[in-house]
Amino acid sequence: MARWPTGREVDLDEAVAYQRGVPRHRNFALTVLRAKSEGITLAQPRGGFATVEEQIALLKALQDQGGADLLPLTTDSYTRNERFAEAEKGLAESVSAGRSLLNGLPLVNHGVKGVRRVTEAVEKPAMVLSGTSRPCLTAEVGLAGGATGFLGGGISYTLSYTKELPIAEGIRNYQYLDRLCAHYWEQGVPIHREQPGFLTGTLIPPGLGVAIAVIEPLLGAGQGLPHYSVGLGQALCLAQDVAALRALENVCREYLQRFGFGTTTLTIASHQWMANFPQDEAQAAGVIALGAAIAGTAGVTQVITKSVHEALGIPSPEVNAAGVRLTQQVLRMLERWRLPLDPEVETEEAMVAAEARAILDRARDLGDGDWARGAVRAVEAGVIDVPWSPSRFNAGKALPGRDRFGAVRYLAHGDIPLPPEVREHHRSKLAERSGGASSGMVSERLLADLTAVSRPVSGNFGPDGWRDFKDYADLLRR
Amino acid sequence: MRARRRTGTRTVVTGVIGADCHIVGNRILQMALEEAGFTVVPLGIMVAQEEFVKAAIETNADAILVSSLYGQGELDCQGLRDKFEEAGLGRIHLVVGGNLVVGKQEWAEVERRFLAMGFDRAYPPGIDLRRVIEELRRDLGGPARDG
Ligand code: B12
Numbered sequence: 001m002a003r004w005p006t007g008r009e010v011d012l013d014e015a016v017a018y019q020r021g022v023p024r025h026r027n028f029a030l031t032v033l034r035a036k037s038e039g040i041t042l043a044q045p046r047g048g049f050a051t052v053e054e055q056i057a058l059l060k061a062l063q064d065q066g067g068a069d070l071l072p073l074t075t076d077s078y079t080r081n082e083r084f085a086e087a088e089k090g091l092a093e094s095v096s097a098g099r100s101l102l103n104g105l106p107l108v109n110h111g112v113k114g115v116r117r118v119t120e121a122v123e124k125p126a127m128v129l130s131g132t133s134r135p136c137l138t139a140e141v142g143l144a145g146g147a148t149g150f151l152g153g154g155i156s157y158t159l160s161y162t163k164e165l166p167i168a169e170g171i172r173n174y175q176y177l178d179r180l181c182a183h184y185w186e187q188g189v190p191i192h193r194e195q196p197g198f199l200t201g202t203l204i205p206p207g208l209g210v211a212i213a214v215i216e217p218l219l220g221a222g223q224g225l226p227h228y229s230v231g232l233g234q235a236l237c238l239a240q241d242v243a244a245l246r247a248l249e250n251v252c253r254e255y256l257q258r259f260g261f262g263t264t265t266l267t268i269a270s271h272q273w274m275a276n277f278p279q280d281e282a283q284a285a286g287v288i289a290l291g292a293a294i295a296g297t298a299g300v301t302q303v304i305t306k307s308v309h310e311a312l313g314i315p316s317p318e319v320n321a322a323g324v325r326l327t328q329q330v331l332r333m334l335e336r337w338r339l340p341l342d343p344e345v346e347t348e349e350a351m352v353a354a355e356a357r358a359i360l361d362r363a364r365d366l367g368d369g370d371w372a373r374g375a376v377r378a379v380e381a382g383v384i385d386v387p388w389s390p391s392r393f394n395a396g397k398a399l400p401g402r403d404r405f406g407a408v409r410y411l412a413h414g415d416i417p418l419p420p421e422v423r424e425h426h427r428s429k430l431a432e433r434s435g436g437a438s439s440g441m442v443s444e445r446l447l448a449d450l451t452a453v454s455r456p457v458s459g460n461f462g463p464d465g466w467r468d469f470k471d472y473a474d475l476l477r478r
Numbered sequence: 479m480r481a482r483r484r485t486g487t488r489t490v491v492t493g494v495i496g497a498d499c500h501i502v503g504n505r506i507l508q509m510a511l512e513e514a515g516f517t518v519v520p521l522g523i524m525v526a527q528e529e530f531v532k533a534a535i536e537t538n539a540d541a542i543l544v545s546s547l548y549g550q551g552e553l554d555c556q557g558l559r560d561k562f563e564e565a566g567l568g569r570i571h572l573v574v575g576g577n578l579v580v581g582k583q584e585w586a587e588v589e590r591r592f593l594a595m596g597f598d599r600a601y602p603p604g605i606d607l608r609r610v611i612e613e614l615r616r617d618l619g620g621p622a623r624d625g
């Protein structure tokens with residue numbers, strides 16, 4: 001608690017006593033568990049600005065104009081990297097410029113009192129969103145400030161948000177955080193823990209996403225957490241996305257049970273499209289609407305929303321709230337209808353589960369039965385290999401692409417131990433892709449997949465959607 | 479002062495400045511530059527101003543291509559030109575691209591702010607890299623490829 005002066009304001013006993021007084025409807029874990037038991041999908045936006053006043057205005061807009069069920073305390077990127085002096089400077093410059101120059105709330109700099117002002121100003125529960133491998137001080141201040149949830153994971157964030165941090169260190173930091181949250185539980189204060197299953201957000205093959213989203217709750221349960229939420233980013237392929245969310249819940253349940261954590265409650269989160277968004281606001285709204293349909297028909301408990309400003313910049317409170325409202329409208333019209341299990345969804349679900357189990361079992365072997373050690377060694381061995389990771393510890397041999405219907409497949413899988421039937425499934429699905437006009441440059445072909453949903457709409461016989469796929473033959477041969 | 483090589487491949491340094499972890503566009507940019515014949519020195523994410531300067535000296539680079547996606551570029555890029563000046567590379571070609579500021583703002587105004595900071599060129603979100611490469615070739619004078 002000594003890395004920034006406000007850390008000294010944190011008195012754990014006082015914080016627990018304060019949290020005991022927070023009304024139940026402002027508790028994130030209790031809200032999520034209630035939604036799970038009633039089969040409801042809750043809408044949850046992201047968002048953060050530099051000052052306490054701006055943050056309060058944002059949360060009120062999300063709650064009142066957006067109809068958000070759950071609220072965010074998204075931190076800025078200096079805070080995420082414990083660069084609190086730079087956060088202080090950014091905060092001062094934001095105040096004098098009259099607009100936020102920070103991309104989130106520097107909650108450590110605001111201290112416990114500042115965070116309490118924010119969480120007390122609204123009626124919905126708030127969770128700290130802080131893409132970081134060093135969550136400790138931010139969690140201490142955030143939880144003491146009345147936040148009742150914390151997003152993050154030692155494998156996922158270290159591989160997606162850092163360059164130089166060893167995976168073992170990221171895992172250790174999150175074990176500390178999970179232990180802190182378990183302490184609150186033991187004192188009668190439920191704290192929602194959740195891992196960011198979207199990883200780099202960039203065409204993550206769902207089997208790999210599921211595997212990581214199973215190890216992180218196993219580590220959390222090992223620290224004494226009785227409840228955990230896991231998620232995946234959407235690929236915008238309805239069949240594969242719904243199948244993947246089902247596989248996530250089933251495989252995660254199965255492993256928790258197998259390794260002695262059968263009583264841990266589990267909830268599922270679906271993140272609306274996490275990669276390149278269309279700049280056109282109408283197209284962006286389409287992406288958000290499909291995302292709501294995926295979450296709703298998969299029957300997940302949380303859907304994390306985006307806004308139509310996604311491609312350009314952090315949305316204003318109004319535009320952010322509109323993304324939540326758009327999502328709530330779709331969820332409401334679906335009336336808790338679930339996508340029926342047709343053979344295609346069933347096959348996809350089996351493939352995702354088989355891939356996840358193969359990665360999990362290899363990781364466990366590598367760790368001689370210890371999941372933390374297994375995760376570290378699995379990353380070293382490229383068994384866990386996150387596409388587009390900025391970390392120098394990530395193998396970087398796996399490369400994803402899309403098939404004809406937009407499902408994510410491996411163009412190359414490196415050392416990820418894909419079972420033969422999964423490998424064959426991916427290969428045959430990729431082979432269905434039509435030739436199309438192919439660019440000679442690898443950069444342009446990769447970019448075409450990464451930006452497929454952002455392409456201008458030009459009628460069904462034009463280069464629309466993912467129908468005009470480029471030829472991947474030589475990439476596959478590499 | 480270092481002598482600019484008039485022939486031979488052009489060397490450019492790429493990197494994502496500040497505490498920014500967005501690597502995807504930066505890597506695509508690196509690949510596109512390499513495919514266009516440039517020699518690229520990729521520094522990856524979370525690059526400090528000093529690291530850009532150091533890499534420029536060590537590799538005798540012709541240009542620095544700074545990525546900033548996460549909105550705090552307006553804070554991170556302040557004083558970068560001065561750092562190069564202090565190192566005796568005051569005239570090095572500086573380019574910046576990405577989602578440079580927090581929120582959706584008028585591009586002309588954003589561009590003005592970054593040019594005033596000392597960048598030779600600034601590019602808006604989602605820019606076509608063919609245009610970037612064409613303009614880079616023109617700005618550096620002569621083709622990127624040998625001969
Ligand atoms: C994928 C993504 C992520 C992934 C990144 C994974 C990774 N490690 O790379 C994850 C999920 C981890 C992530 C995290 C965050 N993200 Co993000 N992310 C995106 C997203 C959706 C796509 C970015 C992308 O990969 N695009 C695809 C590539 C190919 O394109 P590109 O990067 O835009 O680059 C293009 C050009 O800009 C150009 N280019 C790039 N660099 C350069 C340099 C030069 C010199 C030139 C000429 C051109 C150039 O080349 C590309 C081709 O056109 C964008 C929104 C969007 N664009 O749709 C938000 C976005 C960039 N993220 C944003 C933010 C704020 C964050 C966070 C800080 C969280 C937060 N507070 O909300 C964290 C980052 C924490 C940190 N420490 O940095 C904001 C930035 C807001 C702003 N500027 O106002 C955006 C715009 C979303 C939003 N509207 O809020 N993100």
